[in-house]
Amino acid sequence: xxxxxxxxxxxxxxxxxxxxxxxxxxxxxxxxxxxxxxxxxxxxxxxxxxxxxxxxxxxxxxxxxxxxxxxxxxxxxxxxxxxxxxxxxxxxxxxxxxxxxxxxxxxxxxxxxxxxxxxxxxxxxxxxxxxxxxxxxxxxxxxxxxxxxxxxxxxxxxxxxxxxxxxxxxxxxxxxxxxxxxxxxxxxxxxxxxxxxxxxxxxxxxxxxxxxxxxxxxxxxxxxxxxxxxxxxxxxxxxxxxxxxxxxxxxxxxxxxxxxxxxxxxxxxxxxxxxxxxxxxxxxxxxxxxxxxxxxxxxxxxxxxxxxxxxxxxxxxxxxxxxxxxxxxxxxxxxxxxxxxxxxxxxxxxxx
Amino acid sequence: xxxxxxxxxxxxxxxxxxxxxxxxxxxxxxxxxxxxxxxxxxxxxxxxxxxxxxxxxxxxxxxxxxxxxxxxxxxxxxxxxxxxxxxxxxxxxxxxxxxxxxxxxxxxxxxxxxxxxxxxxxxxxxxxxxxxxxxxxxxxxxxxxxxxxxxxxxxxxxxxxxxxxxxxxxxxxxxxxxxxxxxxxxxxxxxxxxxxxxxxxxxxxxxxxxxxxxxxxxxxxxxxxxxxxxxxxxxxxxxxxxxxxxxxxxxxxxxxxxxxxxxxxxxxxxxxxxxxxxxxxxxxxxxxxxxxxxxxxxxxxxxxxxxxxxxxxxxxxxxxxxxxxxxxxxxxxxxxxxxxxxxxxxxxxxxxxxxxxxxx
Numbered sequence: 001x002x003x004x005x006x007x008x009x010x011x012x013x014x015x016x017x018x019x020x021x022x023x024x025x026x027x028x029x030x031x032x033x034x035x036x037x038x039x040x041x042x043x044x045x046x047x048x049x050x051x052x053x054x055x056x057x058x059x060x061x062x063x064x065x066x067x068x069x070x071x072x073x074x075x076x077x078x079x080x081x082x083x084x085x086x087x088x089x090x091x092x093x094x095x096x097x098x099x100x101x102x103x104x105x106x107x108x109x110x111x112x113x114x115x116x117x118x119x120x121x122x123x124x125x126x127x128x129x130x131x132x133x134x135x136x137x138x139x140x141x142x143x144x145x146x147x148x149x150x151x152x153x154x155x156x157x158x159x160x161x162x163x164x165x166x167x168x169x170x171x172x173x174x175x176x177x178x179x180x181x182x183x184x185x186x187x188x189x190x191x192x193x194x195x196x197x198x199x200x201x202x203x204x205x206x207x208x209x210x211x212x213x214x215x216x217x218x219x220x221x222x223x224x225x226x227x228x229x230x231x232x233x234x235x236x237x238x239x240x241x242x243x244x245x246x247x248x249x250x251x252x253x254x255x256x257x258x259x260x261x262x263x264x265x266x267x268x269x270x271x272x273x274x275x276x277x278x279x280x281x282x283x284x285x286x287x288x289x290x291x292x293x294x295x296x297x298x299x300x301x302x303x304x305x306x307x308x309x310x311x312x313x314x315x316x317x318x319x320x321x322x323x324x325x326x327x328x329x330x331x332x333x334x335x336x337x338x339x340x341x342x343x344x345x346x347x348x349x350x351x352x
Numbered sequence: 353x354x355x356x357x358x359x360x361x362x363x364x365x366x367x368x369x370x371x372x373x374x375x376x377x378x379x380x381x382x383x384x385x386x387x388x389x390x391x392x393x394x395x396x397x398x399x400x401x402x403x404x405x406x407x408x409x410x411x412x413x414x415x416x417x418x419x420x421x422x423x424x425x426x427x428x429x430x431x432x433x434x435x436x437x438x439x440x441x442x443x444x445x446x447x448x449x450x451x452x453x454x455x456x457x458x459x460x461x462x463x464x465x466x467x468x469x470x471x472x473x474x475x476x477x478x479x480x481x482x483x484x485x486x487x488x489x490x491x492x493x494x495x496x497x498x499x500x501x502x503x504x505x506x507x508x509x510x511x512x513x514x515x516x517x518x519x520x521x522x523x524x525x526x527x528x529x530x531x532x533x534x535x536x537x538x539x540x541x542x543x544x545x546x547x548x549x550x551x552x553x554x555x556x557x558x559x560x561x562x563x564x565x566x567x568x569x570x571x572x573x574x575x576x577x578x579x580x581x582x583x584x585x586x587x588x589x590x591x592x593x594x595x596x597x598x599x600x601x602x603x604x605x606x607x608x609x610x611x612x613x614x615x616x617x618x619x620x621x622x623x624x625x626x627x628x629x630x631x632x633x634x635x636x637x638x639x640x641x642x643x644x645x646x647x648x649x650x651x652x653x654x655x656x657x658x659x660x661x662x663x664x665x666x667x668x669x670x671x672x673x674x675x676x677x678x679x680x681x682x683x684x685x686x687x688x689x690x691x692x693x694x695x696x697x698x699x700x701x702x703x704x705x706x707x708x709x710x711x712x
Contacts, residue, residue: 020620115501117503
């Protein structure tokens with residue numbers, strides 16, 4: 001393999017890639033958009049509900065029980081102030097406890113609690129609040145339920161330290177960036193095949209191996225640099241940078257293989273887009289399962305990007321290390337090699 | 353302009369158009385997005401906590417929880433299914449009720465029950481689910497709450513569910529994809545293939561060609577708009593008015609698409625331009641997602657007048673009288689775009705370079 005020729009090819013491909021206005025535009029726009037979206041999204045997940053409350057004397061149970069249960073009570077100076085806050089939408093829910101509420105309920109008296117909802121408050125949630133205060137009444141009377149509850153937390157208990165949506169979305173952004181490069185590379189290769197440039201190149205001393213090496217290095221490099229840039233600016237490289245970069249590198253090899261496959265069936269920009277969008281949809285599915293837990297089941301593991309998405313997600317958000325990632329790395333390596341070899345074989349058959 | 357020649361060109365468009373990738377996308381994308389939205393609104397966007405339950409007997413709790421609209425109930429077929437639902441995050445909490453649970457509870461014996469909690473479930477969801485479960489347990493034991501709850505709604509706003517917030521985006525996607533992308537890509541593709549030069553060297557005029565391409569985009573945008581409203585059960589109120597509004601929106605999208613197709617040289621530039629303009633085209637739909645944003649922001653964007661009357665009719669039961677001002681602005685915008693296209697077509701006869709690749 002002639003190293004100089006490969007470098008020359010890389011320079012040519014880079015120039016050609018960025019001369020395609022669409023791919024040049026979405027490459028820059030994509031990076032700016034995904035990074036911008038990450039920083040615009042909240043950096044913490046609010047897992048609490050807030051309600052206004054007015055009582056001459058707040059029952060101790062509401063002081064002590066609420067702290068760690070995700071319910072924040074805002075004490076108001078009067079019932080009128082509470083109603084005004086709810087009517088203006090400043091507070092969505094307001095509760096007015098009658099005078100001597102805790103004392104009277106504990107003494108066995110029936111009491112009435114007034115709950116005010118803002119008109120924008122969803123109807124279906126109102127009953128949950130009513131139920132909550134009925135239960136408070138039971139607790140004040142000291143009526144225990146004759147039940148032994150065996151509570152098991154499944155998975156890491158993230159109460160109070162939930163993963164923000166922007167960190168859940170990071171693997172999705174990475175996959176989308178990688179897959180966009182798939183379309184760019186596929187378009188480049190496809191146009192070279194249609195235009196006969198590849199055949200012209202093979203008339204020179206350049207061998208087929210050299211040609212594919214140059215295309216693979218270009219594809220992997222372009223995809224990897226962008227994905228690495230995204231995770232770097234979002235601070236995801238602070239923990240286990242080498243592990244994340246390795247996952248992204250394998251992901252880049254995988255999508256380069258996909259790009260070769262698309263280029264082998266696509267004849268022009270439109271068919272690259274057609275096949276590319278199908279590829280993007282399929283490959284980004286595992287990222288949605290991270291975003292919406294329980295959306296998919298075990299079948300999602302047959303999609304190669306699952307091991308990339310799961311890996312990035314667990315390393316960034318759960319502090320997974322090399323030992324935890326061994327299976328992901330192995331699976332991703334296997335898929336990457338298979339897709340790259342398959343892509344090269346199929347693409348080679350198209351122009352030879 | 354000859355209707356016969358336009359008819360011949362349109363017939364050709366109707367035969368070849370549906371075979372193109374963009375046409376297929378214009379049909380498939382809004383439908384897929386609409387179905388996805390409907391799927392996710394029931395779970396992810398609902399904001400409701402979810403509870404998985406396996407009932408080993410016939411507890412009255414399950415029926416009561418099913419009736420509770422504040423939570424999503426998943427009835428599992430086994431205790432293992434409850435555990436796996438919670439472990440995967442499909443449910444925030446899981447409850448396994450043994451056979452004879454209600455009888456044991458009423459008997460006052462220390463009944464054992466297993467509750468699984470998803471580690472990443474939100475604190476507020478855990479609190480409300482625990483309360484809902486406790487409340488049903490009280491109902492079984494027959495305990496009367498010492499607290500009576502009276503509720504009252506204050507203010508004059510309205511709760512806007514996610515399916516309503518997302519509908520404008522899906523409708524716009526249907527109209528814009530069909531109306532803009534189909535005629536624009538068809539024109540640019542034909543320019544690249546040079547078939548368009550062959551056509552315009554015959555007796556077919558540029559205007560006739562634009563009308564034929566436009567009619568296909570218009571029909572597609574209109575039909576897809578109706579289909580999306582039907583899928584989302586939003587076509588019931590004033591269907592004729594809605595068809596009229598969609599038609600005016602489709603005219604706007606189609607004329608813009610034909611102008612783009614006429615001005616842009618190659619497919620890469622077209623996609624780049626449409627991608628760049630996307631945020632401006634869809635801006636009103638994004639503003640609908642956040643009802644707290646001031647309404648005047650959306651009015652800056654021309655496509656607001658395409659979608660706002662449709663939203664008013666489908667979601668707020670507006671009549672023609674309520675939307676006529678916005679419709680008047682939409683008609684003015686449509687006429688302005690048609691005038692721009694007509695001017696381009698007229699001038700291109702003298703200066704072919706204005707519309708590269710179209711006039712020989």
